Amino acid sequence: MLDIGFLELLLIGIVGLLVLGPERLPKAARTLGLWIGKIKRTVSGMQREINSQLEAEELRQKLNEQQKKLDESLGKVKRDVERYAEPDSSAPPKTEAGADDAEKKAPPAASERLDKALSSKARRESATSEQAAPSSPSSDKDSPSR
Numbered sequence: 001m002l003d004i005g006f007l008e009l010l011l012i013g014i015v016g017l018l019v020l021g022p023e024r025l026p027k028a029a030r031t032l033g034l035w036i037g038k039i040k041r042t043v044s045g046m047q048r049e050i051n052s053q054l055e056a057e058e059l060r061q062k063l064n065e066q067q068k069k070l071d072e073s074l075g076k077v078k079r080d081v082e083r084y085a086e087p088d089s090s091a092p093p094k095t096e097a098g099a100d101d102a103e104k105k106a107p108p109a110a111s112e113r114l115d116k117a118l119s120s121k122a123r124r125e126s127a128t129s130e131q132a133a134p135s136s137p138s139s140d141k142d143s144p145s146r
Helices: 006-085 096-105 107-135 137-142
Strands: none
Touching (some): 006 107
């Protein structure tokens, strides 16, 4: 804080004794000590407040970075699902900018394509299982219609 040596303190004490006198000097020293204590507590409180604000800002930045990473990976997964759900697989894959534009323009179309692709896949699987069922001897016993 202040670089005050012993000689400076002694000089201040002597001047204070001469100016204030021996009766008022102890009371003035006590009051000065209280003020200095209040000032130190105020400064340390401000430092704690500043440090807590800096820590909170660092946490906000880390959260924002994590949110960006999550958004990027979610966008990548959406694009992968859309590519998988497209009926014409011979079409060239979209660029990232094109995929972002498509997502902004028509997100319901992508979900509809996904639903169609899943339902057609389920139909194909059920058709495959029905075709495989008559060929096995155990399925003839279980099926009452045949």
